[in-house]
Amino acid sequence: MPTQDLLDSFLAELGPLGPLAVWAHGSLAGGDYQEGRSDLDLIAVLPEPATPVLAWRVATLHSRLRAEPLAAGLHCSYLTPGASADSRRPHLTWAHRRLTRRPVTPVTRRELHAFGRVLHGLRPADLLAPVPDRELDDFVVRDQREFWRPAVHRARLWTRDAWVDVGLTTFARATVTLRDGRLISKREALEVLPDLGAPLAVVEDIRERRYGDPAPPAPGWTVRRGELTRDYLGPAIDALVAAYS
Incomplete structure (x- = not known):
């Protein structure tokens, strides 16, 4: 299955960065994923702060995935435990084949707590505070x-x-x-x-x-x-x- 192959390749590329957790949210986690039509919405929690060196390493690993089917739809935000509490704070994010910064919104955080899919490591409840109504x-x-x-x-x-x-x-x-x-x-x-x-x-x-x-x-x-x-x-x-x- 191309989706699982892409996820496996992504986790292998991410391994040297020592992720504490990798989670899926959106349609992949919620049971509405349509292969080739839906995006792959991911969150990775890394132990290091988001330095320019880390940004370069993230961009490099995503560049290595470009030949994978469905890679254009893989979007991932990178959190660190010390910078994850503020839902308005922008985080390093790979989306639409480029590196940018975006917040991890309250909707995404609520999805992670409600039905987030753990691909690696700790659960969302272990690293993210609940989202008040x-x-x-x-x-x-x-x-x-x-x-x-x-x-x-x-x-x-x-x-x-x-x-x-x-x-x-x-x-x-x-x-x-x-x-x-x-x-x-x-x-x-x-x-x-x-x-x-x-x-x-x-x-x-x-x-x-x-x-x-x-x-x-x-x-x-x-x-x-x-x-x-x-x-x-x-x-x-x-x-x-x-x-x-």
Whole structure:
């Protein structure tokens, strides 16, 4: 299985850095992973602080994996025990074939505690503090208000599959987290979206591309799909934020 081969190669490359733990979150941990379509979302906890030398070593090990099938979708954030408590603090992260810095968000931390998959070493509960409900809710509202709502105005973004897929499923997941206090998968989000008033044609488009065997889009569909998504998400996000701020 290419996914397991990639994980095995990654753990072997990571071994010289002495990781205390390696965890999967997202779809791989939550049971909704679709090989060749889903990203591999990982967290590695290293004993050393994130120095320039460590950053070089991390970039080098990921470069060595480039020939592996599915390697483009492998994303990993690198924590150290002394710098893991603050959910707003950016950490060394490999994503989209480059090295950057990103926070490990309260949503990711809650996923790790709820259903994180241990690939190596210690459990999330051994190294990460629990996420209080208020911290999780505040982050979810802020993400919808400060990231997704301004993005609705950028029409060109919404001609891309990824923006439509993630924008709608993230909204549904945010709604369920705030309303019911639980995390759901993308598959579950697609079940929830019709009841939230999302455009059915777009929901079925996402479902087919994620779980089916989609045909090429009809002429003009990607533009129309983006318009439908933006027309729905703008007011929907406004209502959600107003209800839970």
